[in-house]
Amino acid sequence: MTSPRSRPTVFDVARSAQVSIATVSRVLNGRAVADQALVARVRSAARELGYRPNTVARDFRHGVTRTIGVIVPDLANPFFPDVVKGLADDVTEGDHRLLIADCGEDPDEELRLVGELSGRCDGIVLCSPRMSAENLAAVAGWGIPLVCTNRELDGLPFGTVGVDSAIGMAQAVEHLAALGHRDIGYLAGPTTSWSDRGRRAGLHSAAEQCGVSVSVTLAGSTSDAGYQALPDLLRRNVTAVLAFNDLVALGALARLRELGLDVPTALSVVGFDDLPVAAFLGPPLTTVIVPKHELGRRAGAMLRQLLVDGAIARQERLPSSLVVRESTGPPRPRPAG
Amino acid sequence: MTIHHVAQRARVSASTVSRAFTTPEMVRRDTRERVLRVADEVGYRPNRAARGLITGKTANIGLIVPDLGNPLFPAVLKGAQARAQQADHAVFLADTDENADLEVNLIKAMAKQVDGIVLCSSRMSDKQRRAVESLTPLTFVYRKVADVPIVLVDNADGMRQAVEHLAALGHRRAAYLAGPQASWSNRERRRGLRSASRATGVDVIELGPFAPRFEAGLQAADLVLATDVTAVLAYNDLIALGVLNRLADRGVAVPEQMSVIGFDGIDFAAMCTPPLTTVLIPKEAAGRAAVELLLDWLDQKSLGHTAGAQRTLGTQLIVRSSTAAPPRVSAGSNGRAARGARQLKGD
Numbered sequence: 001m002t003s004p005r006s007r008p009t010v011f012d013v014a015r016s017a018q019v020s021i022a023t024v025s026r027v028l029n030g031r032a033v034a035d036q037a038l039v040a041r042v043r044s045a046a047r048e049l050g051y052r053p054n055t056v057a058r059d060f061r062h063g064v065t066r067t068i069g070v071i072v073p074d075l076a077n078p079f080f081p082d083v084v085k086g087l088a089d090d091v092t093e094g095d096h097r098l099l100i101a102d103c104g105e106d107p108d109e110e111l112r113l114v115g116e117l118s119g120r121c122d123g124i125v126l127c128s129p130r131m132s133a134e135n136l137a138a139v140a141g142w143g144i145p146l147v148c149t150n151r152e153l154d155g156l157p158f159g160t161v162g163v164d165s166a167i168g169m170a171q172a173v174e175h176l177a178a179l180g181h182r183d184i185g186y187l188a189g190p191t192t193s194w195s196d197r198g199r200r201a202g203l204h205s206a207a208e209q210c211g212v213s214v215s216v217t218l219a220g221s222t223s224d225a226g227y228q229a230l231p232d233l234l235r236r237n238v239t240a241v242l243a244f245n246d247l248v249a250l251g252a253l254a255r256l257r258e259l260g261l262d263v264p265t266a267l268s269v270v271g272f273d274d275l276p277v278a279a280f281l282g283p284p285l286t287t288v289i290v291p292k293h294e295l296g297r298r299a300g301a302m303l304r305q306l307l308v309d310g311a312i313a314r315q316e317r318l319p320s321s322l323v324v325r326e327s328t329g330p331p332r333p334r335p336a337g
Numbered sequence: 338m339t340i341h342h343v344a345q346r347a348r349v350s351a352s353t354v355s356r357a358f359t360t361p362e363m364v365r366r367d368t369r370e371r372v373l374r375v376a377d378e379v380g381y382r383p384n385r386a387a388r389g390l391i392t393g394k395t396a397n398i399g400l401i402v403p404d405l406g407n408p409l410f411p412a413v414l415k416g417a418q419a420r421a422q423q424a425d426h427a428v429f430l431a432d433t434d435e436n437a438d439l440e441v442n443l444i445k446a447m448a449k450q451v452d453g454i455v456l457c458s459s460r461m462s463d464k465q466r467r468a469v470e471s472l473t474p475l476t477f478v479y480r481k482v483a484d485v486p487i488v489l490v491d492n493a494d495g496m497r498q499a500v501e502h503l504a505a506l507g508h509r510r511a512a513y514l515a516g517p518q519a520s521w522s523n524r525e526r527r528r529g530l531r532s533a534s535r536a537t538g539v540d541v542i543e544l545g546p547f548a549p550r551f552e553a554g555l556q557a558a559d560l561v562l563a564t565d566v567t568a569v570l571a572y573n574d575l576i577a578l579g580v581l582n583r584l585a586d587r588g589v590a591v592p593e594q595m596s597v598i599g600f601d602g603i604d605f606a607a608m609c610t611p612p613l614t615t616v617l618i619p620k621e622a623a624g625r626a627a628v629e630l631l632l633d634w635l636d637q638k639s640l641g642h643t644a645g646a647q648r649t650l651g652t653q654l655i656v657r658s659s660t661a662a663p664p665r666v667s668a669g670s671n672g673r674a675a676r677g678a679r680q681l682k683g684d
């Protein structure tokens with residue numbers, strides 16, 4: 001994987017001038033910075049390092065295209081269409097149009113798409129961006145109005161709207177513990193996913209509090225990932241499985257059906273995201289409600305505000321909450337002896 | 338000489354070759370120099386990429402769909418993207434939310450941003466279509482239009498397979514849950530139903546039209562139970578899934594008391610309870626073919642050719658567990674037709 005090391009990045013300038021990346025971005029984009037000494041330091045560092053902004057990506061025009069761009073990792077996961085629809089509702093209210101791109105879980109493609117979209121849009125929403133912190137910093141240096149959903153990074157001049165997964169995850173663990181489960185498993189999501197990190201954090205912290213032990217197996221974000229990863233968890237003698245998302249849970253359910261294991265009698269299963277379809281497939285899935293539509297809406301509103309008054313980036317958090325359906329129950333009785 | 342020849346010789350990926358031309362600062366200097374040297378050696382000329390160096394943009398393709406929430410369309414996108422990527426294009430999407438007026442506006446806006454647009458399941462009227470057809474090259478998936486490249490699937494034949502399946506099981510009366518009136522696929526499925534109904538002697542009554550979503554299936558199930566049919570053919574899998582859900586709520590056993598068939602063959606159809614009998618239509622293949630036809634057309638356009646290429650892909654009934662022999666007594670009210678139900682007759 002090639003990294004943009006032959007040219008200095010915003011990171012390098014920030015480090016050299018000992019300021020935040022947000023400050024570097026503001027100075028180099030000619031936005032107001034009160035401290036003139038700071039401005040001088042940043043400009044001098046940029047000059048010394050030979051930093052030049054990406055001229056291709058800087059070909060955007062403020063408020064001329066009336067288009068907002070949005071990049072998602074995978075439209076085949078119904079989670080993202082729901083977020084996009086929420087964003088579309090807000091964008092339409094602002095009399096803009098939405099241009100959507102799917103990077104196929106590829107961080108390099110995601111970066112390239114930002115470049116492609118920036119010449120065609122007034123601003124961009126990155127949904128659950130997979131690219132490295134380094135590349136996000138480089139993108140910050142391009143000066144395009146940008147909002148991220150479900151990815152938070154300190155020091156970067158982006159607005160972010162994120163779902164607090166830890167709350168819902170904790171409720172799920174407490175629910176399982178209350179049913180009597182003591183050994184639970186987690187089918188983990190992509191390692192590039194900020195949401196997965198939040199879910200794991202909530203999971204481990206709640207498990208410790210409830211006296212429940214956790215086994216983790218890497219799965220992914222698709223139903224196929226759940227289908228493939230489930231047997232590994234079964235080998236670790238868990239009585240309940242929490243999945244990174246509903247698709248992974250559905251894949252696990254399919255595998256369990258094939259193995260002749262009934263849910264919830266033989267094993268309890270919990271999903272995440274509350275995809276509408278999850279309530280329709282058997283058995284109705286216990287899951288964590290994530291306000292997907294609202295996530296999109298809030299991102300749109302934040303970006304619009306950014307376009308209007310160049311507001312300083314802030315972080316918004318939306319809550320998640322457990323909904324109990326029919327895929328969870330008491331653990332199967334342990335064999336005697 | 339293609340980008341892949343250069344990639345292979347320079348021992349990098351195709352996308353790295355592309356970046357070496359369009360966003361050189363994203364590529365390591367030694368890699369970039371090697372790529373440019375190899376390209377020069379083999380005589381590779383990246384026309385679209387060269388344009389990108391001048392204008393800051395590379396050529397891309399638009400894809401407009403009625404509803405990203407229907408897994409059918411992300412699947413078409415996957416194929417479209419795979420083929421577009423081979424030509425080093427990105428695909429930009431827009432969602433019309435089943436609204437033909439919005440579709441027109443999106444085409445007008447997108448026409449300035451892309452080199453051509455693939456319209457999937459277009460809902461525009463012919464009049465609206467004619468108003469935008471000269472703005473940018475348009476190709477259609479799942480809709481028959483003259484004089485432009487189109488990719489179709491054999492809906493009528495798929496319906497024939499479905500009806501013959503029901504007839505073989507012993508069904509004599511079935512309901513068709515119709516989709517949007519502006520949908521070509523709906524017209525074709527009805528056409529297939531009419532002719533299969535005549536051929537097999539299975540009476541089909543039509544209910545609807547319904548929006549092509551889960552929620553509509555919930556509503557449709559109640560209407561079905563107010564008739565005396567023993568089987569349901571839904572416009573698509575989403576409606577069928579809604580029907581399954583509502584029938585379960587109402588204590589009607591599928592397939593013992595009612596058979597249900599969907600259409601499209603989305604992944605979720607295999608995961609529901611019971612797994613849904615449906616008609617599989619090509620999705621990724623359709624997206625791939627559409628982009629290929631569009632790219633061919635774009636290449637020819639500069640030579641003054643017009644294109645009217647048409648590809649029709651086959652459909653296949655997938656029998657799962659939602660269909661079985663009819664019960665001796667129908668689950669719904671005997672003899673009473675639902676309000677709004679009508680016999681599916683020939684036009």
